[in-house]
Amino acid sequence: MSTVSYALTDSATMVRRNLKRLARYPSMTVMLVGMPIVFLLLFVYVFGGTLGAGIGGPSGGRAEYVNYVTPAIILMTITAAVQGTSISVAMDMTEGIVDRFRTMAIARISVLTGHVVGSLVQTMLSIAAVIGVALLIGFRPSAGPGDWLALTGVLVMMAFAFIWLSVALGLASKTVESSSNVGMPLILLPFLGSGFVPTDSMPTALRWFAEYQPFTPLIETIRGLLMGTPIGNSAAIAVGWCVVITLGGYLWSKKLFNRESTR
Template sequence: MTTPTLALRDSSTMVRRQLKRLVRYPSMTIQLIVTPVVLLLLFVYVLGGTLGTGLGGGTGGRSAYVNYVVPGILLLAVVTAATGTAVMVATDMTEGIIARFRTMRISRGSVLTGHVVGSVVQQLLGMAALFGIAFAIGFRPNATAVEWLAAVGLLTLFAVAITWLAVALGLRSPTPESASNAPMPLILLPFLGSGFVPTDSMPTALRWFADYQPFTPIMETLRGLLLGTPIANSATLALTWCTAITALSYLWAKKTFTKP
């Protein structure tokens, strides 16, 4: 078989390994689903009445807020999954299985690919469940089929970017315990952006950071695709950020993994 064929075969084997791990330890997937759902319910039913009043010129309320907050919760779900990915990668590195893989005649990159694809599949399933809960409590997008495909594509691209970053962080962590803390700063970014309140309500310095950090253009693009709000240049910024994070994280992870 040719080298690309062998790499594809080895990658598919590693993906199956990750998917079997998810089936064997369903608590990780359940936590991935439950945590964002709890946050969604908390913000909509506890804070949504007040926060939603500031939307739509004071005519919003809870029904408007659930539409506003869903994109931020979706990104938060991806970041939550990144913690689990970093821990699994660090566990593999510290328990000796990677050393065993390195003695075998398999593609080096297939091990990391398995982690990334398995995690992205898990995240997409979690986001599908989150969409279901959001619909049940009043989320009402008006997107066309093409806009839905674009939104799912953007979420998948974002999941790939964050997962590669989580893999790199897991490789750099000396223990699984430290790996669990490495992606934690990412959880703050939806809050320090337009995830839960519009950025124009923030102080000037914080608003500047919120407008130009990676998560805000992604959330604004999702709102534009799903709810018809103005997108402006957010789509270009969102794609640029996702591509840059993916490329840099991939190179970082590859360099760390291949280092003796």
């Protein structure tokens, strides 16, 4: 077998390991998918009537707001996975299992690949659950088959980017406890974008930040594909941010993992 074949085989083994961990300890998945669902229900049923009336649209009120806010909740589902992945990586690094892997004849990158692919599967299942709940409470997307296919590709790309970043954050964390907090800004940033209210309703300084931070084009791309709203250049900007975050997260993860290997 070639080096690439060995790496792929080892990566598949690590992916199975992480998927088995998810199956044996479903509490983490429930927590990660539960938080976005709680936010969805909170904003729709507590704030939706007032915020939806402010947004306007043909229906107004809560029915309008659930269509507006669901794309932001979908993105929050992805960022919530950052927390779970960083915790999982930090656990492996602090409990000694990685030291055992290093004594074996396996591709070192496969350890990280297992976390990335396993978390990607978990994230996509969580997104499906969130969309299902949104549909039950009145979310009515206008996306056609092509839009749903494009949306799936975009969501996979976004999840892949943030998961690599979360792997780096988990490697950089000194303890499992600290790893549970490092991803918190990524969960909060959608609130400072166009996810919950239009940016033109914000004060000037906050509006400038909201329009130029990476989460706004990501949300607008998801919203445009689901609801048929104008996307403009948001899709290109979103893809650019995903490439930058993926590359940065991968290189940072590789550097940290290799540094630990030499100790």
